[in-house]
Amino acid sequence: MVQRYIAHFDLDSFFVSVEVLRDPSLKGKAVIVGGSPERGVVAACSYAARKFGVHSAMPMKRALQLCPHAILLKGTRGEYSRYSRIVTEIIAAKAPLFEKASIDEFYIDLTGMDKYFNPYQWTIDLRQEIIDKTELPISFGLAANKMVAKIATDEAKPNGYLYVHPGMEQAFLAPLAVNKIPGVGKQTFTTLQAMSIYKIGDILKFTPETLERKLGKYGSELHQKAQGIHHGVVTAEHEAKSISTENTFHENVLDEEYLHMQLVRMTERVAYELRQDEKMAGCVAVKIRYPDFTTTSKQMTISYTFSDDELLQAATDLFQKLYKKGTPVRLLGVRLTDFVSDGVQGNLFVDADKKANLYKAIDDVKNKFGKQALNKARTVPLPKKDVPPEEE
Structure with a gap:
């Protein structure tokens, strides 16, 4: 039987570590990143804060009771996504097979690679390269399977590594x-x-x-x-799938307001599918095809999210850059890619009782009564001015 080698990498207190890079005066202090003091949750905390019992996913109110002197930060989502992609690119350039489990967590399969190099030393070298290029602390565990590797990483923290021999x-x-x-x-x-x-x-x-x-x-x-x-x-x-939807219109569409309405509807649809898969997307793409079959598309990297409004903002920006005003459109499409698991990261910087719970409630209604049970007002055509609205 071939000996398996699985490495698990985890960026230590990732959000806090990025904030320390941005403001070195935070180093060694009790820092909490998350939502509002009254209704938010802890997205991440420094080891200095953990000593007081603070941990991720804890209600912020409770965290501040345990550690009242903590420095509370709302966070910089764009920077977290940027650093996550830098680390992903470093791993992708070296690893034969890897899985991005979340914004700050990776698995690497080195099975069979022991014919060419020492898996343990290779993993040590990769960790050092990530630290050298990003200045972020990162820990890893190496073992014969994913579960043991993950537990080994937890035991190696902070900023260490551990090999559990077969x-x-x-x-x-x-x-x-x-x-x-x-x-x-x-x-x-x-x-x-x-x-x-x-x-x-x-x-x-x-x-x-x-x-x-x-x-x-x-x-x-x-x-x-x-x-x-x-x-x-x-x-x-590379096996991670995208979520997309396209609409080929029965007649070419010149009405820009109608195109925007369709863009909202399609983005809402793919965002719903994204949340059903318990994922967040880090890239949005829009495609437009004209009557002569000329097709243009453009994509944009964004902060990882599952929220309709954030995805729609990106899709709208892309549409505005692509669309040739005054030109009929034959096809319109929206696609989401670059997925990570949502976990607590999906509602990092919004109050837990607001946006995340709102989408859960909306999705629950859709799951019970169908996807069309709830739609944004912008997707409902307004009655023409010269035609009285139908009675309810």
């Missing part, structure tokens, strides 16, 4: 807290503690059948994970 997975995991296993949430953690399972090694004191009676099907999966067994694969970056 065959040593179970010994490495055994002394760690059971909630170090990805997927063990609060409810599962409470159930395990009630069974006197505090360390990962304690899981193996029980049979898979006993764990299944307590945790359902996840029980047997947890038993495998405690042994360091995990079969997840690294998904190649």
